[in-house]
Amino acid sequence: MSLWLTLAVNSFALGGLLFLLSAGFSLIFGLMRIPNLMHGSFFMLGAYFGVTLLSQGVNFWLAALGSGLLTALLGGLIERFLLRRLEGQVLPQVLLTLGFAFIIGDVCLMIWTGDPWQPPTPAHLQGAVQVAGLFFPIYRLVILAVAVVIAVALWILVDWTRLGAMIRAGVDDPPIARVVGIRVSQLFTLVFSLGAALAAFAGVMGAPYLSVYPGLDFEMLPLALIVVILGGTGSLLGALVGSFIIGFLYNFGQAMFPDLAYVILFLPMLLVLVLRPQGLFGKVVA
Amino acid sequence: MATSALELHDVDAYYGDSHVLQGVSFRLGEGRLLGLLGRNGAGKTTCLNVTVGLLPPRRGGVLVFGEEVARLPPEQIALRGVALVPQGRRVFRSLTVRENLAVAARKPTHGTASAWTFDTVYAMFPRLEERKSQMAAHLSGGEQQMLAIGRALMSNPRVLLMDEPSEGLAPQIVADVMTTVRKLKESGLSIVLVEQNPRLVFEIADDIVILNTGRVAVAATTDQVEHGGLDLTQHLGVF
DSSP: OHHHHHHHHHHHHHHHHHHHHHHHHHHHHHHHOOOOTTHHHHHHHHHHHHHHHHHTTOOHHHHHHHHHHHHHHHHHHHHHHTGGGGTTOHHHHHHHHHHHHHHHHHHHHHHHOSSOBOOOOOGGGOSEEEETTEEEEHHHHHHHHHHHHHHHHHHHHHHHSHHHHHHHHHHHOHHHHHHHTOOHHHHHHHHHHHHHHHHHHHHHHHHHHHOBOTTHHHHHHHHHHHHHHHHOTTOHHHHHHHHHHHHHHHHHHHHHOGGGHHHHHHHHHHHHHHHOTTOSSOOOOO | OOOEEEEEEEEEEEETTEEEEEEEEEEEETTOEEEEEEOTTSSHHHHHHHHHTSSOOSEEEEEETTEEOTTSOHHHHHHTTEEEEOTTOOOOTTSBHHHHHHHHOOOOSSOOSSOOOHHHHHHHOHHHHHTTTSBGGGSOHHHHHHHHHHHHHHTOOSEEEEEOTTTTOOHHHHHHHHHHHHHHHHTTOEEEEEOSOHHHHHHHOSEEEEEETTEEEEEEEHHHHHHSOOOOTTTSOOO
8 A cells, every 4th residue: 555655755855866967958959949968968967966065065955955956957958059050950050969968977977987976855845744543755745845845936937938939939939939039049048048057956956866877867868858758849748748748657557567568668658649649639730 | 403312323233243223323312201113133132232231232332311321331321320121021930039129229310200129119010029038939910020120110210112012912911011011100200101013102102213124214293103194014023
């Protein structure tokens, strides 16, 4: 009985992390049409930045924010000076971002060695709350809460602010958006940096739970891909629902059918691709 | 010499190897309406694209109230008070009507008489207010044209460029659009109106420029063009 509940809590926590990771991926891929294959690397790099800051005694939340800022800066520089030259060219973008994923992976191995880092759960978030005789680990609930707060903030930003409307206008018709006076180029750099920051933030949030180790980048990247394909690119609601579906499939799949864990993960994606290629919440491009 | 709101000076522009504007010069006086005419492919839209910065000219200059803008990016030219109502309207389809107006909104920088706001744009186009929460993609052609004009006005421009605002609209809607253009002219805005149909233009333009295969064939006041015994059929389609 409590095994199922534990699995469910873990699924929500993983779903929350996946949302933080894939919301940025979805924005970058859905709005800017850049297949950013270094998104998993932003997650891992952010986690390493975070554990380094934590080992210097920095407060957990400051470490997560600082890591997000550093990674946003790196992502912004790559977008501005390299990806921007490849605008609209999908294959070169794939190769560039994949190349960077390998470079970041190797640099991380050099700096942080091959040993896993697992920072302790921050002291004020340790322990469990007891509800109706059952124990819920606080930290996993916090991950879920943070993901929900960020989901709402992103939704408001993209759908309800003038800045969000400007970003969408820049996606709809870039030349006319510029003629109207919207600084499309700067906005796209901002979106890319925001996506990188969210991935890094997720990496730090996940570190006490997943730990950080070489190869984490390419474990997370396919998960982000599945979430976004399942939910529909460019749809925040899709990323949210997709994240929780994958969170549940991952945890329950591994517990119940460990041999088929990857089948259970990828099969729904294949079905969606065949039956509803735009994803569960994606819009059909007219 | 009177102030020029807009002046193209010996502009050469290319699409790839195709030399689409060949030494084009004309000027738009402040508060005047210039009708830019010519056959399909004569270079009318290209003149506007050069002016707003979508197609940097290879040679020549573009002056907005005396300031050279020819090699500035489009968003910088917009800041200097140039607004475009593009051919085919090109409203932001996935944005609501209100968002289309909001993203273009800018305070007037040059002390124009009446500042455009949501209220004044909605007053001019009540249909837009009724439909302010709808996606622009769901508007009719005429409503999209109103939105494209409203969007241009929200930036409080000093120079308004209109590229075939009558294209693809029913005659009654075309009449409405022309009434709007006349009102804008009366408000003191300097306007370039590109049209296929010379009759529409002769009714409201102060000056006429006719392009023929990338060169200025005629540049005169409307009066001179209409009554000066010029043979326009060689430059325009049969009308």
